[in-house]
Amino acid sequence: MDFVRVIKNSNDLEKIIDIPEKLRNRKVEVIVLPYTDKEEVEQVGKKSLRGALSKYKNEFLRARESDAWSKAVVDKYENR
Template sequence: MDFVRKVVNSNVLADIIEIPEHLKNKKVEIIILPYDNVDNGDNVSIHKAKKARGLLQKYRNKELQSLENTAWAKAVIEKHESS
């Protein structure tokens, strides 16, 4: 039987499947096996991918949005102007 086995940090899986708290930020082993599409009562759950869009909306400050285009350039100048 062909299979794939890999050890990765669990953070790379966060957008794909739900990771239990005790496995977050740890190395985990991924094993991929072929699946025969036979209804044998397996309880396989399918999770929707998590999306980050809109999560930070409550922190939005419309007064500061006009300064966003130049913020990085100003920060670099302040950090390195004395060097």
Template sequence: MSYIRKITNSEELSKIIDLPDDLKNKKVEVIILPYEENTKTKKSHKSLQGSLKKYKNQELINEENTAWEKMVKDKYENS
């Protein structure tokens, strides 16, 4: 793979791209590499929705609405 590597004054680059303040008025190294999009390595994002479905417990799901109330009652009932 061929590339270009050059050390230059950042003022030359500021004509082409916006540079952060901490790079202005300094020597910088510029490396230019070819961009090759490879569709084989391109990852697609899959949804994890439903991946834990086999672990669900319907009885516990039904109790979720009152879980906080039960916990507070158990903890502070005799205080």
């Protein structure tokens, strides 16, 4: 990403931007970055993971899923 970074006297910038009182008559660092519309960033970065793991699904195991926890508890604690 291209950017510009310069040190300037804040008095030189008063006609361009609003300078807070605490920064007046001081040297300040000015960083200029390209503007990216927030909506563009959201659209570009928005990806769906839906179906990403579908190649690992096993319909046989899915049918046994509902009672898996109760069977695991019985197996672990049955003889205590």
